[in-house]
Amino acid sequence: MVHHQEAMPLLTPTKFGQFELSHRVVLAPLTRCRSYGNVPQPHAAVYYSQRATRGGLLITEATGVSATAQGYPETPGIWTQEQVEAWKPIVDAVHRKGALFFCQMWHVGRVSTNDFQPDGQAPISSTDKQISPDAEPGMVYSKPRRLSMDEIPGIVDDFRRAARNAIEAGFDGVEIHGANGYLLEQFMKDSANDRVDEYGGSLENRCRFAVEVVDAVVHEVGAHRVGIRLSPFLDYMDCVDSDPAALADYMVRQLNRHEGFLYCHMVEPRMAVVDGRRQIPHRLLPFRKTFNGMFIAAGGYDREEGNKVVAEGYTDLVAYGRLFLANPDLPRRFELGAPLNKYDRTTFYSQDPVVGYTDYPFLDDNNNNSATQA
Numbered sequence: 001m002v003h004h005q006e007a008m009p010l011l012t013p014t015k016f017g018q019f020e021l022s023h024r025v026v027l028a029p030l031t032r033c034r035s036y037g038n039v040p041q042p043h044a045a046v047y048y049s050q051r052a053t054r055g056g057l058l059i060t061e062a063t064g065v066s067a068t069a070q071g072y073p074e075t076p077g078i079w080t081q082e083q084v085e086a087w088k089p090i091v092d093a094v095h096r097k098g099a100l101f102f103c104q105m106w107h108v109g110r111v112s113t114n115d116f117q118p119d120g121q122a123p124i125s126s127t128d129k130q131i132s133p134d135a136e137p138g139m140v141y142s143k144p145r146r147l148s149m150d151e152i153p154g155i156v157d158d159f160r161r162a163a164r165n166a167i168e169a170g171f172d173g174v175e176i177h178g179a180n181g182y183l184l185e186q187f188m189k190d191s192a193n194d195r196v197d198e199y200g201g202s203l204e205n206r207c208r209f210a211v212e213v214v215d216a217v218v219h220e221v222g223a224h225r226v227g228i229r230l231s232p233f234l235d236y237m238d239c240v241d242s243d244p245a246a247l248a249d250y251m252v253r254q255l256n257r258h259e260g261f262l263y264c265h266m267v268e269p270r271m272a273v274v275d276g277r278r279q280i281p282h283r284l285l286p287f288r289k290t291f292n293g294m295f296i297a298a299g300g301y302d303r304e305e306g307n308k309v310v311a312e313g314y315t316d317l318v319a320y321g322r323l324f325l326a327n328p329d330l331p332r333r334f335e336l337g338a339p340l341n342k343y344d345r346t347t348f349y350s351q352d353p354v355v356g357y358t359d360y361p362f363l364d365d366n367n368n369n370s371a372t373q374a
């Protein structure tokens with residue numbers, strides 16, 4: 001039964017720092033591997049504007065901050081002028097639909113191979129420990145090279161310049177990718193970081209690189225348009241922390257040093273399935289309470305769980321990954337309680353400019369023959 005008179009919690013408006021949102025259904029960052037030669041393509045304007053709504057918030061796929069930032073085929077960058085120019089029409093297309101658009105800034109660190117690196121060099125990381133072969137079946141990542149202390153300011157500066165470039169491209173703000181086992185986590189988490197200098201050992205030392213990136217980006221573009229994504233409880237790509245709650249608590253307190261820091265986007269721990277339903281473990285609440293800015297929760301949400309967590313005040317916004325990937329009109333489907341298209345894993349990272357990318361049907365398409373999701 002859908003009650004149209006009363007807006008569901010996910011579809012209520014909210015202030016978002018200096019911005020206004022008309023609903024709380026966020027497009028999660030989704031790598032799609034269709035930016036040939038690391039340059040965003042015109043088909044991305046179609047894809048993102050399909051998912052844009054007036055007063056909605058979209059976050060881009062992870063976008064490289066430098067030539068050493070890549071580890072997957074055909075991912076976009078934002079370190080060259082050509083890339084900045086290529087983003088402009090994509091950002092414009094999203095803005096014409098009335099949505100906010102944030103650029104997720106990324107460095108993969110050791111989640112890479114020499115083939116993706118300039119001159120076939122080793123990928124860089126906090127460590128020279130290679131990711132174990134079972135971290136991702138079928139993938140072998142190269143042995144990384146440990147960054148020396150005096151190289152670190154240069155990497156921080158790559159994030160700063162990428163943020164400047166994102167604003168030049170027209171983005172409303174940036175999201176620092178501090179999640180999912182990539183470079184920032186390779187410093188933050190104690191399973192990966194084995195340094196003995198100022199960037200390793202204590203929690204403060206392990207977080208130093210991430211905090212320096214935050215500080216540099218805030219200084220460059222202003223706290224009011226900076227967010228960060230963190231996944232303290234995940235163990236992706238051999239990045240695990242022995243005390244994830246302490247790590248998350250430390251990081252949100254560092255964010256709070258910046259008056260008006262816009263948002264903290266956290267990924268839920270892996271979910272258990274109980275009685276056939278995914279259970280959201282709701283372990284992020286302490287950090288949401290400590291953090292002064294807006295909170296985005298992500299990972300495993302559906303319509304029901306999303307409405308529940310917004311109603312309970314567990315989070316301000318909910319980011320949807322796979323469901324939004326397969327349902328360009330996800331907020332509208334939620335509003336109507338309509339059935340959802342199923343996502344097709346086999347085309348998540350394929351390079352076709354249309355198939356599995358811009359061809360998921362809208363509810364209003366008459367040729368909609370999509371199966372419904374249980």
Ligand SMILES: Cc1cc2nc3c(=O)[nH]c(=O)nc-3n(C[C@H](O)[C@H](O)[C@H](O)COP(=O)(O)O)c2cc1C
Nearest residue numbers: 028029030031061062298299300301320321322348
């Ligand atoms: C195809 C695909 C690509 C992804 N790419 C990114 C990415 O670029 N950056 C990121 O932070 N997370 C990425 N993720 C993780 C999602 O943002 C999200 O956290 C995850 O899918 C769980 O949310 P969901 O259950 O709503 O899909 C990706 C996930 C998928 C399925």
